[in-house]
Amino acid sequence: MRRLACSLLLSSLVLLPLVSPVNAWAETVFRRGIGSAPGTIDPGKADLHPESIVIYDLYEGLLTAGPEGKPIAGAAASWEISPDGKTYTFSLRPDGRWSDGSKVTASDFVYAWRRLASPQQASPYAYYVWPIVNGREVTAGTKAPTELGVEAVGDLMFRVKLTEPAAYFLGQVAHQSMSPVKEGATPGQVGNGAYKLAEMVPQTHLKLVKNPYFRDAANVKIDTVMHIVTENVDTELKRYRAGELDVTYTLPVTAVTWARQEVAAEYMPTPTYSTFFMALNLTHEPWKSSPKLRQALSMAIDREVIVEKVLQGDLRAAYSFTPPGKVAGYEPPRPSWAMQPQIARDALAKRLLMEAGYGLGGKPLPPVEILLTQSENNKRTMVAVAAMWKQKLGVETVMNNQEFRVVSSIGNQKTYKDALFYGWIGDFADPINFLKLLRSDVDQQNYPAYMNKEYDALLDKANASLDPADRIALLGKAEAMMLEDTALIPIFHNTRRRLVNPRITGWTKAPLDQNPTRFLGIKG
Incomplete structure (x- = not known):
């Protein structure tokens, strides 16, 4: 994957203060450590955990990771499964919008899933389409992506046909790789999630701002997310202690005993799956x-x-x-x-x-x-x-x-x-x-x-x-x-060992180690 390199302007990471009673509250900025730099924010190509953290802020699949990490309704308001377990029909929300204001339709999911299956895409998660009719053949290149068992039934109904029942299928549907992708747009630049990309400084940070077109924008509490790259765990801890981060990606082993004893209210060990x-x-x-x-x-x-x-x-x-x-x-x-x-x-x-x-x-x-x-x-x-x-x-x-x-x-x-x-x-x-x-x-x-x-x-x-x-x-x-x-x-x-500033609300010990920013808040 591509290596990104540049320098960080720390001043861009400071929370804006309350300037005056007239201006009410200033912009809320969440500064989140994500460890290594993402090699991509294309949901059809990513396979690393730091990449997924950013993608779940930019995109919403048919199902999505909820506050506790369990799949909940996302771009789909509801779904039905046929008695034989082979046909899934998803009803999309009528208020679903891309970050450019255009409508999210079932055709967007058809395009994204065919793209995921295409051998030209070379996605590490291409095998996620294997349960779908012709999924194996499409990924092998023996059938065209248009023969994948997915179809748009009008603008708001997306139908999937499986070759056999798959009890785990809904779990896969909530995964980042099965997010919609808008045809003709650069992946990562136009999404349907709670945030949109405002700035990407290589090897340093990705700045995301609230997406005004997101279907649930009224309940998104944080205005701006700074996904901050820090490869070295000791350096990341120093940045947290200096007030440059609200959440660390992890902790160095040498700091675990200190964290347990000195900052117990901030220490958040999370047994992960x-x-x-x-x-x-x-x-x-x-x-x-x-x-x-x-x-x-x-x-x-x-x-x-x-x-x-x-x-x-x-x-x-x-x-x-x-x-x-x-x-x-x-x-x-x-x-x-x-x-x-x-x-x-x-x-x-x-x-x-x-x-x-x-x-x-x-x-x-x-x-x-x-x-x-x-x-x-x-x-x-x-x-x-x-x-x-x-x-x-x-x-x-x-x-x-x-x-x-x-x-x-x-x-x-x-x-x-x-x-x-x-x-x-x-x-x-x-x-x-x-x-x-x-x-x-x-x-x-x-x-x-x-x-x-x-x-x-x-x-x-x-x-x-x-x-x-x-x-x-x-x-x-x-x-x-x-x-x-x-x-x-x-x-x-593993147990994910990190520090979380007590002013961050809504953070949970999610087994899949995902806490989408849309469910978080900041006190004060």
Whole structure:
């Protein structure tokens, strides 16, 4: 993705004061840390969390993320699902408007979803259209985008036909990638959300102002949003303490204890529907042909030490890809060895390493290169993993630190040498949002390049089921299979640790880590 670079004029970030009783209240400005610079604000191309924060302010899908992060009615006032679960009919709001004042119609969604499916778009979320009639064929280029099973029935009715029932479909509909896009307009420049883009200073900030044409503009309390880029977490904390930010994107590990003790009213730890994991590149040897080697490396990682000692608590050790406790009825499986104490895991890891032909008496394993972002928190985690591998298995490592967007791009292309350390936060609360990434036919976001047709078939069977209990059981069976294969190495389920100024109202601990600005306010 493109790298943006420029300097920041801090004076533009200061809240305007109350000038006089005659002028009433001054403009309200919300200064929000978003971490890394967005590579794009095109909803059909974005796939990074900082990008999504901006896009949810600029766009509103048929459904949208509500104050608690759960999907609520958005551009669609209502919808109906056919008894067989294959046809969805959305009734658009008659007062929906683009930020240029023109009317939002069903044709805008037809255009956007066909665009998302088009191979020319190369969207990382193109697979979101696969449940739709001809969705797979369109993304594969064997059918034209016009054959996608979507249609406009007049201006205000949008109909979608699926090849089979998909219990998770409404969750996908609320995702940023399925936002409408106005044909002929530059994505990001014209949106239908609560805000519109006023200024974008590369590598520095995006200034959004209230969209007067937004259908619910009367209830939008904040006038201006400054989405502020700060790559370095220590620098971001300094900016917050200097009054330049109202909300941080995250916190450095070294500041967590201080935040708990000194600014408890501002410390906002939020357990998220997310997992940080290591992917081993299964297109390369020795990873491709040695599941025992992959298992040995996974078993030797003491996740409890990483969570409690290295990262200072709040987080949860991960033994599954899907996070536990977020989806009713689904308890993620664990690999069988996860039930043993760490000392037993270490002994088993040594044995598996030898059985794989490495370690004592075997051939030497070349140093494992780990690709990771330049985040200090991520560095600490991988340094701890490297120390465990060295101490327990004699495995050497090499760190390859890159910018967030570079790591994402390399991961999507599978061009990293050995291992990738990455995180995934759910786009909607359903196990399929994680498990689908590891399908053989998912290209970009299948980070380890896992290929297992039996796993794919279980997901297909689960998605076709109209019985919720049967579907959950099939998803659990698929995840258990993937974990036994060690398709990837889960490390921890994340808790977003940030500071929120108490004058910001409406902020919630949303599991999907989205707090759209339209639901927030500022005291005083």
